[in-house]
Amino acid sequence: MEVTHPLRIWVVSDGRAGIENQALGLAEAIQRLTAAEITTKRIRWRPAFDRLPSALKLPAMLDPASDVPFPAEHEAWPDLWIATGRATLPLSLAVRRRSGGKTFVVQTQDPRLSPARFDMVVAPAHDGLSGDTVFEIVGSPHRITPQRIADAAPAFAAEIDPLPHPRVAVLIGGKSKAFDLTEAHAADLADRIAGAITAANGSLMLTFSRRTPEAAKAAMTARLSALSGLIWDSEGPNPFFAFLNAADHILVTEDSANMAAEAASTGKPVHILPMGALKPAGKFARLHADLEAHGATRPFDGTLEDWNYPPLAETDRAAKAVLEAMRTR
Template identity: 40%
Template sequence: MSRRIAWVLSNDIVGMDNQSFGMAEALGLECVKKRIVPAAPWKYLPPSLWLSPLKFLGEGSDPLQPPWPDAVIGTGRLNVAVSVAIKRASGGRTLNIRIQNPQIDLRQFDVIVAPEHDQCRGDNVLESLGAVNRVTQVRLDAAALKFTPQFADLPRPLIGVLLGGSNKRYSIDAAFAHDLADKLILALQQQGGSVLITPSRRTDAAAVAVLRERLAPYSAVIWDGVSENPYFAYLALADYLVVTADSVNMASEASFTGKPVFVAGLTGGKGKFEDFHRSLQARGCTRPFTGELTHWQYEPLDETRRVANEIKHRLGW
């Protein structure tokens, strides 16, 4: 029997793609990436106002035509209307699986996977603690095997630092980087070891520059953004992990490892990001980063596999 085919709708936003592909892979689907470039004025409008979304895609979009797939999976506002149109065009045969709250009528979807902090409720909604993702033990083992020689001579413990970028809630700027550097230096002075830092595409160059300067006297490796990204290797090889509070994805992925995960930049205030981080702390996955390194144990967070198994059960797969 051939594998079921899923079109994974992509707007070339890495964090969104990782969630969509992670869910498709966990469901055992054969993934076909479909790039979606919304055209004006539709890309500025909420999905409920898009007209004929399959006809008015922008230049660079992949063709969307029969044969229709067994499932369509997407994350984020910019491909919601397209996923609904595909299901309609297929005569309802294509399963519409949505990651995150679609912000339109939930009945348009067969399954919605929404993080708890989205507060999306419905009979077809499965809640996850944090973001579903592509982290698997197989991927971590492969990355560890590949990158171990590069880090074999570094003093331990290894402190992996996953940097995100500024958003409406958090500022990952030069001032933040100085504060983070202070805490990393404290950890190095108390415990020794090395720091491994991987910035994201969203990380302010000024913040990276501060960290390079401040950590220059210490054993520190900062990814150059050009060579192969060691992100999975850091998850696999680090003894401790530090993630910035702006990213639900990174905190979720780090918590998959079962290692101590520290969150830098928490405000302790209100909002869905802070609610999410409080939930992770309550589960025992994370603690605020103060520069003090401690060990603790918790059940690794593998929401992607848990949710995928529930979807399979509901669909009779």
């Protein structure tokens, strides 16, 4: 598949930031390797059709507010379609069929369909997916690069620059199918975090996820607000990238594969905070084993130990694999 013009990449998702950033991060990594133009498409299905199997969904069932998922009759097909999430599956299959091979279709995450139905599936290794079109990476694709987090720093310099070292970024997840964060457990975590930062004469940079239960958030805020530092309350610009840039240590709850992989891409010590398990750890245990084997993470033991490792660069590795697969198709 030879492309002589700047690569036309369409990034497709349901618009949720955590989902979209996987496809967009992979597209941006490809753009760093070759000339490319990225177009973002956000789609969702009408509620009446959302739970239908992929094989039964038709473009006419999309919500009218969705972006148009296919090129108009006079427009060229994209060279590369990168999609993420269950909502995009029917469209990815349709693009591969309708474009007649003009569009190389990449799906991130486990599509829960045969990987052979896509040109490539960039899947987390901990999902255990296999097949000729599967390219496994540790964690998921993301948008974190040294340049991106450095570029985010000036907007928060007035708040972050005065903070004493070591600066500790604390990334808190929340309830999911596999994990829970009860008020009591959140309070215990907060006490352990406060103890480590106080012992090191450091400072706190804390951010919660949308999944953090309100009771857990309140318990942690009450116990940590006396420390030197910042607790983002979800109001105003998100300091997540700036926190990663400024951090000397990163603490991440074990429930988020995305946050753990993003933190490991910085090359900074990543301490994994335990959560309350709702079922056997399974794929999360495999992910954390991979991150530990890389040297990126260690279980949080109440101290802020330093160590070094090569920053995890799995998104860049996947980008190279996509371009190679496009060249050899």
